[in-house]
Amino acid sequence: MDKFEKLTGVAAPLPLINVDTDMLIPKQFLKTIKRTGLGVNLFDEMRYDDDRNEIPDFVLNKPAYRNAEILVSGDNFGCGSSREHAPWALLDFGIRCVIATSFADIFYNNCFKNGILPIALPQEQVDILMKDAEKGENARMTVDLDAQTITTSDGEVFTFDVDPFRRHCLMNGLDDIGLTLEKAAAIESFEATMQTQRPWV
């Protein structure tokens, strides 16, 4: 997993609520057995018409946002399925940070496991960031995970919350499984107790 420390980049505005995982990556692209290559199909049904031509109005098709690294959106972002293909598609497109008023649980979790930083902020602040994102490619936003701040292109600064453990893992690009395997003794002793208390499991 790539580390996430500080990111300065173009933010794409997507002022929709309930952006679901089927919008992020429709199911016909879930048939892959790899994690990469999904970026071209991110938001596929919104991005392409029936003849697979790009729909020019869609934000990520506009010249200003083709290299966006941040996405600003509305309530309940990432709702729907548990498919990790959603963050994989975002990452493969180049998005490393999603800012929204709220996130669906599983998606939120999945982001951290893939080096994407999801940030939940109050509506008023997201409104300001949305306006900033609408300015296009010259307006670059900075997300600093160490300082837990977002700085708009005008220099306005917002702070955000993030779980300390997740922040630590993201900043150091740490693999959860490696960390958990360090606690193998605790898991084994738990299993031994279970074997006597709930042997039917």
Place this chain on the structure above:
Amino acid sequence: MTAPKTLYDKIWDAHLAHEAEDGTCLLYIDRHLVHEVTSPQAFEGLRMAGRTVHAPDKTIAVPDHNVPTTLDRVNGISNPESRIQVEALDKNAKDFGINYYPVDDVRQGIVHIVGPEQGWTLPGMTVVCGDSHTATHGAFGALAHGIGTSEVEHVLATQTLIQKKSKNMKVEITGKLRPGVTAKDITLAVIGETGTAGGTGYVIEYCGEAIRDLSMEGRMTVCNMAIEGGARAGLIAPDEKTFEYVKGRPHAPKGAQWEAALAWWKTLYTDEGAHFDKVLTIRGEDIAPVVTWGTSPEDVLPISGTVPAPEDFTGGKVEAAKRSLEYMGLTPGMPLTDIKIDTVFIGSCTNGRIEDLRAAAAILKGKKIKDGMRAMVVPGSGLVRAQAEEEGLAQIFIDAGFEWRLAGCSMCLAMNPDQLQPGERCAATSNRNFEGRQGRGGRTHLLSPAMAAAAAITGHLTDVREVM
């Protein structure tokens, strides 16, 4: 004396394998269910790191999302990508020695139907699967989470999950349901109340007389859609009905172990006075047969209602409603019962169990579907299919004009060839009405199996009470 605990607290405490100083917990996982879509990258990760599956005997795999449901599937899967995913699962199950129900096994079916059916899901367990509808297993009083593929890999390697405890929410459905109202209507009505984000950060415990009165099948339907309300999991305390359902299943405990298990299961309820962070109470009598009109499961209305206008909403929902109405091709003010239906889909992990098929068949008996209607029943498992054939339900469906399919997810998410065409309108017993969910441009109305059967007969959304 210890403080009173909720059911969630009790299951959580019984599975806490490690707690770090910052509150990060390792939750031990009793059952790990696996399907072909969200697992290949996890097994690939294990291989790359030279890791093994920690507890293969607690890991159960079944292909369901991609499998064709037509009778010719014995000849193999024609879509090359789907075939590769299913073959990858075959190989992974074999290489890592996990329990497996391949496509040609009569026990194959939707993972959330197979787990309970085979007795893998038991009260008080922790159950995970790389699939959001894992919430289904909460009907047994099991703490059941959907997880992403990285977490699938984590559970395979360690049999634990890194978790923070969720908050407790109680959803109580009091009193009795009216005739024609089912578990599906309860669960949709709850989402209509809370919205799709109302449960975010919570584990919901469903309780109350109307929940107690439901069969295990109905309880699974309710818990299945906890995720559509945003919740991490849904739970229902186990009772005699639960024990009755579990007893004698292939992987349920037997003999002395059964007695020991039963003794513990009987302690699994929320103590008097335990704290809930949020409470929602709905009167069972107030719930009507419902349908969805939009592209979010929270877009729920009683069948007697009319299509809303964007101005009926506030905030971000105004734009969302406008978009939904356009996508769904509906005009505000139109009675819901005027909405014409092209296709009826009965199946999925929400409503693909035997009781669901019985409810639909009861409406269809001796009737025909509307001319030109496409209708299909996709049983949730091979065993559900076999039972429905034995009970004569299959014949009722076939005589009415339904296609009688093999088990799988099918048109619930349309990863296999069962898909809607652009603009095609479907009455579906599944759980998601998102844009494109059942096929690009397809329009989905969620409803109960009985309501789906009613729509199949009349050709439009119909109040089931009028055809009962």
